Structures are given as structure tokens and as C-alpha cells.
Amino acid sequence: MGRxxxxxxxxxxKAIKDYQEGNRTKKQIATILGCNVSSVNxxxxxxxSMGEKAFDIKPTNKVYTKKLKLAAINNxxxxxxxxxxxxxxxxxxSISTLINWLMMYNDHKEIKDYKSKGDVYMAKSKKNNL
Structure with missing residues (x-):
């Protein structure tokens, strides 16, 4: 099932354009939509950073290399x-992605490339005992 x-x-x-054109504040937009100001931010x-394509629905999580993570942390x-x-x-x-990498680095945990493991995505079948 998709996201x-x-x-x-x-x-x-539309919310972003309203803000950029000065028609509404971030707080007004958040109130109208029933979300937090942090979401609008x-x-x-x-x-x-990415234009309209930032809001395209993606079927999977974005994958970051170890090299990119370390470069961002060092910067x-x-x-x-x-x-x-x-x-x-x-x-x-999101900022939280970078913060997670920084916390791992500060906790002296190894920064790794993402490796998908098939078993992560494989659901085990349930046994039906009737």
C-alpha cells in the first residue's frame, strides 16, 4: 500500500504561496489547516530546497550514503x-534526519551506508490453529 x-x-x-505573497502568516496557515507551525516551516x-517535487509521494524512504552522512555531519x-x-x-x-546522524556521531556509533535486508520487509505468516 502506498503512502x-x-x-x-x-x-x-497553496499554503506556501499564501505565506510568500504575504497573504497569511505561518500561524494563520497552521490554524486554518489544523496543523502545527513546525509543519508549515x-x-x-x-x-x-527542492521545489514542488518535494511534495511528490515517494514509494520508499530516501537512501543516504555513508559519505554523504559524514560530509553533512562534518559541515x-x-x-x-x-x-x-x-x-x-x-x-x-528534515532536520530530524541530520540531528539523528549527529547524535549517532556524538555517541560514537558507526555511521553506515543503508543496506536493505529482505527479512525486514518480509512479514511472517500467521498460523491458524482452529
Whole structure:
């Protein structure tokens, strides 16, 4: 089954345009749509970095290489940019992704490439004992 966003691409783009044109504040948009201001901020940041395609429904999670993760971490730790600037530069979809990488790095956990494991996606069948 595919993913379904709470708000359509069109609604998000209209909300962003209303904000950019000065018709509404982020808080007004959030109140009208019944969401948090942080959601509106996330939409705006995604739109700035990726344009309208940021809101296309994706069938899978985005995969990041170890090299990209370490580059983003090092850029942040060396003061190259803010969290927002770095997620735009590396085209990650959220600040929380970068924060998770930073926490792993600070906890001295190994930063790895993503490797899908078939068993993760394979549901075990239920036994029917009647």
C-alpha cells in the first residue's frame, strides 16, 4: 500500500504561496489547516530546497550514503552552515534526519551506508490453529 500524506501537494503549495505573497502568516496557515507551525516551516524549507517535487509521494524512504552522512555531519560541526542550510545542501527532507546522524556521531556509533535486508520487509505468516 502506498503512502498518503495528510495534506495534498496542492494544499501545501497553496499554503506556501499564501505565506510568500504575504497573504497569511505561518500561524494563520497552521490554524486554518489544523496543523502545527513546525509543519508549515518544514513545507517551506522543503519547497525552497527542492521545489514542488518535494511534495511528490515517494514509494520508499530516501537512501543516504555513508559519505554523504559524514560530509553533512562534518559541515555542521565545522560551522559551514546551520541545520537548515545543510539539509538544503544535501537535500535531506528534515532536520530530524541530520540531528539523528549527529547524535549517532556524538555517541560514537558507526555511521553506515543503508543496506536493505529482505527479512525486514518480509512479514511472517500467521498460523491458524482452529
Amino acid at each position: 498518503k500524506a495528510k495534506f495534498s501537494k496542492e494544499i501545501k503549495i 518544514r513545507w517551506i524549507n522543503s519547497y525552497k 555542521y560541526l565545522n560551522g559551514v552552515g546551520s541545520l537548515n542550510n545543510i539539509i538544503k545542501k544535501y537535500k535531506t527532507h
